[in-house]
Every structure is written in C-alpha cells, then in structure tokens.
Amino acid sequence: MQNNKKVVVLGGGSGTSVVVRGLKYFPIDLTCVITVSDDGSSTGRLRKEFSTPAVGDIRKVLSNLSTLPDEIRDVMEYRLDTYSELNGHAIGNLLLTSLIRETGSLKTSIDYLAMLLHVKQKVLPLSEDFLTLVGRTTDGELIEGEEEITLAHKKYEDFFYKEKPNVLPEVLDAIREADLIILSTGSLYTSLLPHLICEDVCQTIREAKGRVMYICNVMTQPGETDDFGVTDHVDAIEKYLGRDEIDVVIGSNSEISEAMLKKYADSERKDKVEIDHDKIRERRFEFIEKDLLTVADGTIKHDSLKLSTVIFEYLLR
DSSP, X not given: OTTSEEEEEEEOHHHHHHHHHHHTTSSEEEEEEEOOXXXXXXXXXXXXXXXXXXXXXXXXXXXXXXXXXXXXXGGGGOBOOOSSTTTTOBXXXXXXXXXXXXXXXXXXXXXXXXXXXXXXXXXXXXXXXXXXXXXXXXXXXXXXXXXXXXXXXXXXXXXXXXXXXXXXXXXXXXXHHOSEEEEOSSOIXXXXXXXXXXXXXXXXXXXXXXXXXXXXXXXXXXXXSTTXXXXXXXXXXXXXXXXXXXXXEEEEOOOOOHHHHHHHHHHHOOOBOBOOHHXXXXXXXXXXXXXXXXXXXXXXXXXXXXXXXXXXXXXXX
C-alpha cells in the first residue's frame, strides 16, 4: 500500500461522486477535497439554520466511496418525505450536521462518518469555514450564493468568496504529495472553481510535483457555459490556475442519440460540449478522448469504471 500512487481529486457534487465511485476499486492512495459553499436544497437549509459549512456534496462522495452493501449505503441518500420541517432533508446531511454540532469540526465529523460507512479513502473539506460564493457578471452585477448563481442564468466575469477562505492545511499537503491532481467533472462554476479561487490552492498546484488532469464536462450549463467547447472550459480554469498549468484533459467522444440531445435541449437547455479539435491542437495539454458515457435513469453520465480505467492507465505511464 505504501508504494501506491497518490491521487487527489478536487471537486464537489454528483460529477465528483461518479469519478471517485470508480477510482475506489483501483490500487491508489486517494484523497478527495470537496467544496463547502453549496447553499441549495437540504444543504442550504442546514447551513442557514446552523451556520455550518455545506455538507451535501461531502455526503454524496462518502456514499459513493462506501464499501457497505448498497441497501445500507443508500440510507445516506434517503430524503425524508414528511409535512414537517424535516421534509426533503437527506439522512446523511442530518448525520453530518449533528456530528459537526457535537465535535465542532467538519473534518472530524467526516472522519467519523467515513468509519461508519467503511470508507477507506481520505475525504477532506476545502475549508471548515462558512463560505459564500459570489459571481460577478459581465455587466458588473454581483450575485451571492451557489444556488442564485446557477438560477440567474447570467454570463460571469469572475468569482470570489464573500469571506476570506482558510483552506485546511491537510488539503495543501495532499496536493503537494500527489502524483496526479484531478480537477473533476461537474459544475464548472459551483463545484470546481470554488477550489481555484483560493490562491493558496492554485499556488500549491503550480508548485506541486504531480501532473494536473482535467475531466471535461459532457454537457453545457444553461446560462453559464452556453456554447462552451473543451478549450473554453480549460480557459475558465486556467484564468485562475495559470496558462498551460493543465497537463492532460479527458473528454468523451461517445455518440449521443438525437433524441437524447433534443431531450436535454428542450427540458434543461443543455447542449453537448464540443470537442474543438482545431483549438485543442494549438494548446500544450494532451487530450485523451474515449467512449466514456452511459445512459442511466434517462440521463447521460460518465461510466465510472471506464473513466477510472483511463485515469489509472495515465497514472501508470
């Protein structure tokens, strides 16, 4: 185990959960760093009531890393259906919030819940702080909170935190020691950039020995990344990280049916992210494209094992 390659994944939400679900089966030393500024749904209500960092994305990652049987693991994801104020809360969110209230530490709470769920990998919050993401639109408007940023359907110039973020030292240590630093697929503005607007995170990545990998999104985000191709996503990241800091980008070239594309366009205003080969060839990063998608429950997703296999093969070069 001591000779395993070290991998750190930066992200949050469903996209990161898909990535780590597959990686847990590979012989690597995996650390997941998760954002804490989500303020929507159950997480948002708990943040507001208890003034805690967001726990929802952390819950998803812990659930997907768990080695317990699905029936037990799925309890974490169960949402209460009741007429009381508990309606809509995920059981895992309530557990994490209770542990934070008891221990006074999100990191310690994650460690305890990881033991209960038989999680063998390390999961860290980006910060223990109560952080509010702020987006500045191209016309100068400031929009506070991840949920509002997504719902506003605006074009954004940049992002920052309302409060000064204190990144956990363990997060920076994990990045320094990693052989591979993965910038995860998921919402570009609300899952990935919240890591990169922390200058100490960016500086540590720049100075780290490990290679930097970005897993590009498959679909655009309405009002945020409309008409974005692969290089547009890379440009948004490198605006904070620095030009040519990404070593490799993974993209999916899976065929998506016209019916599925129409469904996404009509119901969610999402389009397929273009693989803009001409622009990619002008860039320094290596581009790996594979058939990586699957359709589950009527939605397009990365196939966890296919994606993880590509990551592991790259790691072993």
